[in-house]
Amino acid sequence: MGPVLAGVLQLLALIAALALAYIPLGNYMARAYSSDKHWRVEKWVYKGIGANPDAEMTWSAYLRGVLAFSAVGVLFLYLQMRLQGVLPGSLGFSSVNPAQSFNTAVSFVTNTNWQSYYGEQTMGHVVQTAGLAVQNFVSAAVGMAVAVALVRGFARSRTGELGNFWSDLVRGTLRILVPAAAIAAIVLVACGVIQNFSGIHEVGQFMGGSQQWNGGAVASQEAVKEVGTNGGGYFNANSAHPFENPTPFTNLFEIFLLLVIPFALTRTFGVMVGSVRQGYAILATMFTIWLGFVALMMWTEFAHHGPALQAAGGAYEGKEVRFGVGASSIFAVSTTLTSTGAVDSFHSSFTGLGGGITMLGMMLGEIAPGGVGSGLYGMLIMAVIAVFIAGLMVGRTPEYLGKKIGTREIKLAACYILITPALVLVFTAVSMALPTPPHSMLNLGAHGFSEVLYAFTSASNNNGSAFAGLNANTDWFNTMTGLAMLLGRFLPMVFVLALAGSLAEQKPVPVTAGTLRTEKPLFTGLLVGAILIITGLTYFPALALGPLAEGLA
Numbered sequence: 001m002g003p004v005l006a007g008v009l010q011l012l013a014l015i016a017a018l019a020l021a022y023i024p025l026g027n028y029m030a031r032a033y034s035s036d037k038h039w040r041v042e043k044w045v046y047k048g049i050g051a052n053p054d055a056e057m058t059w060s061a062y063l064r065g066v067l068a069f070s071a072v073g074v075l076f077l078y079l080q081m082r083l084q085g086v087l088p089g090s091l092g093f094s095s096v097n098p099a100q101s102f103n104t105a106v107s108f109v110t111n112t113n114w115q116s117y118y119g120e121q122t123m124g125h126v127v128q129t130a131g132l133a134v135q136n137f138v139s140a141a142v143g144m145a146v147a148v149a150l151v152r153g154f155a156r157s158r159t160g161e162l163g164n165f166w167s168d169l170v171r172g173t174l175r176i177l178v179p180a181a182a183i184a185a186i187v188l189v190a191c192g193v194i195q196n197f198s199g200i201h202e203v204g205q206f207m208g209g210s211q212q213w214n215g216g217a218v219a220s221q222e223a224v225k226e227v228g229t230n231g232g233g234y235f236n237a238n239s240a241h242p243f244e245n246p247t248p249f250t251n252l253f254e255i256f257l258l259l260v261i262p263f264a265l266t267r268t269f270g271v272m273v274g275s276v277r278q279g280y281a282i283l284a285t286m287f288t289i290w291l292g293f294v295a296l297m298m299w300t301e302f303a304h305h306g307p308a309l310q311a312a313g314g315a316y317e318g319k320e321v322r323f324g325v326g327a328s329s330i331f332a333v334s335t336t337l338t339s340t341g342a343v344d345s346f347h348s349s350f351t352g353l354g355g356g357i358t359m360l361g362m363m364l365g366e367i368a369p370g371g372v373g374s375g376l377y378g379m380l381i382m383a384v385i386a387v388f389i390a391g392l393m394v395g396r397t398p399e400y401l402g403k404k405i406g407t408r409e410i411k412l413a414a415c416y417i418l419i420t421p422a423l424v425l426v427f428t429a430v431s432m433a434l435p436t437p438p439h440s441m442l443n444l445g446a447h448g449f450s451e452v453l454y455a456f457t458s459a460s461n462n463n464g465s466a467f468a469g470l471n472a473n474t475d476w477f478n479t480m481t482g483l484a485m486l487l488g489r490f491l492p493m494v495f496v497l498a499l500a501g502s503l504a505e506q507k508p509v510p511v512t513a514g515t516l517r518t519e520k521p522l523f524t525g526l527l528v529g530a531i532l533i534i535t536g537l538t539y540f541p542a543l544a545l546g547p548l549a550e551g552l553a
Contacts, residue, residue, distance in 0.1 A: 004302055007326015010252055011294060014330065017256050018263055025260065026267020026279070032175040033148045033168060034272065042170050049166065056161035059501030062149055065165035066142060066493060070109050073135060077105040080131040081123075090124035091200060091214060103478040108135040110489035111143055111371060113225070113232030113341055113464040114481060116473040120214055120235045125197050132232060133221045137181070140228030141172035143339075143373030146493050147265065148172075148272075150377045153500030154401045155273045157508050162500050176261070177228055184223035184257055191253075192246040195219040218243055226257035229371040231341030231464040239331070239344040240320050251323050251344055255331050258340045262369035263287070265376045273401055277519035282379055284524045289368035289531065290337055293361055297329040300354045300551075318349020329354075336361035339371025341464025348451065348467035355467070356547025359454055362461045363539045364531055365420060371462065377496050383518070384413045384499075386530040390516050390523075400518060402508040409502055416495040421538045423460040423484050428453050428542065430480075437476050442469035446553070450546035455481060460488035 001009075038046070038053060046053050057065065080087070081096040081104060096104065100117060107114040113136075117123075123132065145168035152162050189195050198215035218234045222244050225231060235241040245251055263283065270279020301315045302325055319328040328345040335342050336358040347358050361368075367378040384400055388410050391398030398405040405413075431437040431452050441448035451470040458465055459481040466472065472481065516523065 003324050003326055007298055010327055011330055014256060018259060021260050022264050022267055025264040029176055029268040030271035032171050045170050051166035053164050053167035055164055057164055058160045059162055059497040062162050062165045063497045073109040074105045077131050080127050084124055084127055087126045089126045093124050099475045099478040103482040106482045106485050108132050109139055110462050110485045111139040111339055112462040112485045113230045114459055115232055116478055118236040119233055129217050136224040136228050136230040137173050137177050140177055140372045141169050143371055144172040145169050146496055147373035147376040150380055150496055150500040151269050151272045153503035156504045160501050160505050180227045181224040184227055185220045188219040188222055191250045193219040193222055194243045226254045229258055229338045229340040239342045245344055248323055251327055255334050258338055259334055261372045262338055262375040281519045281524050285527045286369040288528055293333045294330055297333050297354055297357050300351050301325045301329050315351050318346035320344060332358055337368045339366045339374055339462045343465050346468050348469045352547050352551030356543055359457055362457045362463050364535050366461050381413050381416045382531050383527055386527045389530055396514055399509050403503045403506050404509055412495045412499040416492050419491050420460050420488055423488050424456050427456040427480055427484050440471040440474055446546050446549040453542055453546050456484055459484040462489050
């Protein structure tokens, strides 16, 4: 079997698995967020944190809950890393320095999981399991909660109430993420991923020195890392490490895990707004972009010019031979079109155009299918923009799901789509203009610029993957990427929740002969076009200086 055929067959198997999980998982999540009953363990949690899960919240109260919970998470994780030297189970590792502690705490609380450190040489068992792994669950649950609040904004009318943040947070964690991660961890352990609390082992002498490996609760963290579209690896090699991802089956299974909830949330959306066809329209948009990116990535990596690459059958540099070009291409596209950031190959070693595809996937806003929750609310914001564009074309007041898209709504949507590009381009420009930050670049020219552009694209979009050639463990990059992650996560949520509150207050508009049918293929095509055009116009100059210049050289 040739490598191209193997990649295509893996892609078809992945699509089939996602299709089988789509309806049952989407329906289950809709029931989880709509139920008026609380599990006993949930009642214990509510009692412990002093929350009333039945109290409805306005968008501003919901936002205060999101920000307060996240602020406590940053502080708690920061203190864990600063005190690691005196904690049990630290494996002898010292406390993490302040700038890196700030960067890592922000990274995991914002669901970015950007790492400027070597995991197996920096974090002990307590920080890994009681700190980072916990945030893998709750940061993902926060994103899902915000998405559900926006869905309620479309589904409700004549009210400013969007549900209860604490209830949504707890249900997302205990009813969805914990069971899914537990099942996934069992599968991973059965397939060879390690799960222990062993110390550091010397495994032999190599070139005059010793090789040291340390164990850890890897399978459980790997499971939630993918299910929650987190991405932070237990080891520096991330999902290219055999302890995290030992076989081609586990590789394909991990891709399935990072896609399954974001895709299934479109079904949840359709059920909660009372029209599954609307969910299918959003799903079709996400799937079209994802499949197109996968096909383009496979083409660039298999058919790259040059006799050495052609003789090898593809661009194998930086790719695990266990997985090959096809599976690595699927993983790279899936992890950058979601907010996962896990890698089973090194994106800096991709061809120039291939590296550009990974960047463009993040620049779209990671909405195809995006992160858990963030992908759905990002796509719904783009749907609002597409409806507005359609309204301008036909001279009609734009409407979406029976809600008028007026001045307030379009301003909020416009602010949402402008924030992230502003962060990416401003931070990149400042880093290239100052004398010191460019010293972190391993490469000069277009590829060196791509390293910095990729870093801030990844941080601002809460992805977490990186071009490995950039030394990001400096005070400048730890601080600036930390700020980019904070602003890139929570400023968009402000506008999402404000939009949800505005929509929930409206009276539904009846469907007429002139209403744009947003469940039809025509709207799906309009939405795909709007996403690609808006992103292209925003980022094309930066992409032309980096990956396009490199790829066409």
